Amino acid sequence: MDMESLKDLFIEELKDLYSAENQILKALPKMIRKATSPELKSGFEQHLKETEVQVERLEKIFQELEQSPKGKKCKGMEGVIADGKELMEEEAEPEVMDAGLIGAAQHVEHYEIAGYGCVRTYAELLGYHDFAKLLQKTLDEERATDEKLTELARNINVEAARTAA
Numbered sequence: 001m002d003m004e005s006l007k008d009l010f011i012e013e014l015k016d017l018y019s020a021e022n023q024i025l026k027a028l029p030k031m032i033r034k035a036t037s038p039e040l041k042s043g044f045e046q047h048l049k050e051t052e053v054q055v056e057r058l059e060k061i062f063q064e065l066e067q068s069p070k071g072k073k074c075k076g077m078e079g080v081i082a083d084g085k086e087l088m089e090e091e092a093e094p095e096v097m098d099a100g101l102i103g104a105a106q107h108v109e110h111y112e113i114a115g116y117g118c119v120r121t122y123a124e125l126l127g128y129h130d131f132a133k134l135l136q137k138t139l140d141e142e143r144a145t146d147e148k149l150t151e152l153a154r155n156i157n158v159e160a161a162r163t164a165a
């Protein structure tokens with residue numbers, strides 16, 4: 001596709017995010033199964049539900065733009081998730097695995113935060129104020145998830161550190 005305008009870039013980036021979110025929908029159930037800490041498990045479960053709504057928000061925007069959300073694979077998220085998969089294949093103490101899962105999840109959230117920050121701003125510049133609001137909602141959820149993971153890491157990383165000896 002030719003990118004002649006900010007609108008073209010906006011749509012391309014939205015497609016990337018749509019692909020990224022769908023990859024996350026597939027990865028999160030595996031992370032839920034792999035996590036040991038009940039708080040971490042339930043945090044992932046909650047974010048899985050949020051992610052389903054985030055996909056619906058993107059679909060709504062595509063519908064209103066009369067565009068298809070499909071046709072792009074987000075290679076960045078593919079790489080971030082591949083790193084997480086590699087981690088999950090390791091033999092690790094449960095606390096250490098949980099610490100690793102938090103790190104993997106934070107990479108995902110930071111990637112999303114960058115993406116949603118961009119498309120939210122493009123939407124504002126293009127005058128799509130309703131889209132900007134929807135994208136801001138998702139951005140807020142990604143940020144809240146990242147903060148929650150940081151909070152969980154405070155305990156889980158300490159438990160992982162006890163396995164040092």
Ligand SMILES: [Fe+2]
Nearest residue numbers: 021051054112
């Ligand atoms: Fe998301």
Ligand SMILES: [Fe+2]
Nearest residue numbers: 109112142145
């Ligand atoms: Fe997320």
